Amino acid sequence: MLTKRIIPCLDIKDGRTVKGVRFENIRDAGDPVELAKWYAAQGADELVFLDITATNEERKTFAELVRDIARHIDIPFTVGGGISAVADVELLLQAGADKVSINSAAIKNPKLVHDLASRFGSQCVTVAIDTKYTEATGWKVYTRAGTVETEYNTVDWAKKVVELGAGEILLTSMNNDGTKAGFALDITKAVSEAVSVPVIASGGAGNMQHFVDAFNKAHADAALAASLFHFRELEIPDLKRFLKAQDVDVRI
Amino acid sequence: MNLVIVDYKAGNVQSVMFALERLGINATLSCDFETIKSADKVIFPGVGEASSAMAQLKARNLDKLLPTLEQPFFGVCLGMQLLCQHSEEGDTDLLGIIPLAVKRFETDLKVPHMGWNQLEKLQSPLFAGINEGEYAYYVHSYYVPMSEYTIAQTSYPEPFSAALHYKNFYAAQFHPEKSGPAGSQILKNFLAL
Known part of the structure; x- marks a missing residue:
């Protein structure tokens, strides 16, 4: 049985792990390679590394760190942040990343998704979608680290990037991110049911039941969290035992 | 041991090199005929x-x-599919070493088949020390159906070939280089063949 994936996300700035609360108030939570090894040993199914300043500051991504991570860990990982061209992706995959995650660049140039999928295969192209709900607009896609509203309705955009060749969707609800009040179940479910590729729920995890709900109610294929894991408010072995007891298939 | 990894600009070469490095093996990356022919073992x-x-x-x-190679050979993921006859992906003729066809998943489940799934009916020294039901990491949209050369299976939702063995050619659809300690053991087992 294919298991649901638990994915710690490590936000990286200047080679260090940080976590923004609602994308602000960045705190330092350690060395990425050490943290990655620790998570692999704890039973994390995958890791995501996001170079959080890359998009805003137009700086090149972190191929050297990626190489260091690939050298030391034996589970898959995705890297993202500031990727805007096929050449960026080639560099990161050659360094040992399994997947890349693109966000703002896909909005700016949707054809990039197609170009990456045909060059490297859909299996390594994750499109990250930052979404925000307001009563006036519904769930809209935001870009540039969540600072700029786009014209796209979230479900439509998800369907479009999958048509273009995305192999996975990483869906972050900005309303929920940092709140620890649970994942955005409605939009996660809507996206998961609208597309044929796996969907990672992100933003809002605060306790173990939130993960059960993401899988059982919102039909997510994977769930991602950051500070909850980094500050050891929730340990992955405990979480997986809990999920198993609730009839969620997980790798233990 | 003289271990050569076939260099044709495949995406996961670095991960395979690092996985071998963690086992203390320095593999040679090469597309040179003589280098590959003289290798003790080849990873693809x-x-x-x-x-x-x-x-x-x-x-x-x-x-x-x-x-034409005769030494123990190990194809990984797409490297397994390429050993077969034909793939539905791009209607492509493959290397034609193993007389099998590669098909696309036709299922209501999510495609790609992505994540950790279980290895079952293990029947090869490649899986020495690996428990039935052990998890391995997969990411693929095409698969090789069950066959007489299948030496392990995984279900999504129907059973398909998780690994193949044909003459000196071994192959795995999952990624041993990304499958934690079990994956390392499988690589180690290949090196010991």
């Missing part, structure tokens, strides 16, 4: 799209060389 990694991978192999004439 691969991710990506079948027709572009075949084009890369043909550009180096590796499509002529690989079928």
Whole structure:
């Protein structure tokens, strides 16, 4: 049985792990390679590394760190942040990343998704979608680290990037991110049911039941969290035992 | 041991090199005929799209060389599929070493089949020390159906070939280089064949 994936996300700035609360108030939570090894040993199914300043500051991504991570860990990982061209992706995959995650660049140039999928295969192209709900607009896609509203309705955009060749969707609800009040179940479910590729729920995890709900109610294929894991408010072995007891298939 | 990894610009080469490095093995990355022919063992990694991978192999004439090899050979992921006859992906003729066809998942489940799934009915020294039901990491949209050469199976939702063995050619659809300690053990088992 294919298991649901638990994915710690490590936000990286200047080679260090940080976590923004609602994308602000960045705190330092350690060395990425050490943290990655620790998570692999704890039973994390995958890791995501996001170079959080890359998009805003137009700086090149972190191929050297990626190489260091690939050298030391034996589970898959995705890297993202500031990727805007096929050449960026080639560099990161050659360094040992399994997947890349693109966000703002896909909005700016949707054809990039197609170009990456045909060059490297859909299996390594994750499109990250930052979404925000307001009563006036519904769930809209935001870009540039969540600072700029786009014209796209979230479900439509998800369907479009999958048509273009995305192999996975990483869906972050900005309303929920940092709140620890649970994942955005409605939009996660809507996206998961609208597309044929796996969907990672992100933003809002605060306790173990939130993960059960993401899988059982919102039909997510994977769930991602950051500070909850980094500050050891929730340990992955405990979480997986809990999920198993609730009839969620997980790798233990 | 003289271990050579076939170099045709496959995406996961670095991960395979690092996994071997963690086992204390320095592999040689090469597309040179003599280097590959004289290797004790050969690993053939691969991710990506079948027709572009075949084009890369043909550009180096590796499509002529690989079928003639006689030492233990291990194809990984797309490297397993490329050993077969034909793929539905891009309607591509493959290396034709193993007389099997590669098909696309036709299922209501999510495709790609991505994540950790269980290895079952293990029947090869490749899986020495691996428990039935052990998890391995997969990411693929095409698969090799069950066959007489299947040496392990995984279900999604129907059983398919998780690994193959045909003459000196071994192959795994999952990624041993990304499958934690179990994956390392499988690589170690290949090195001991």
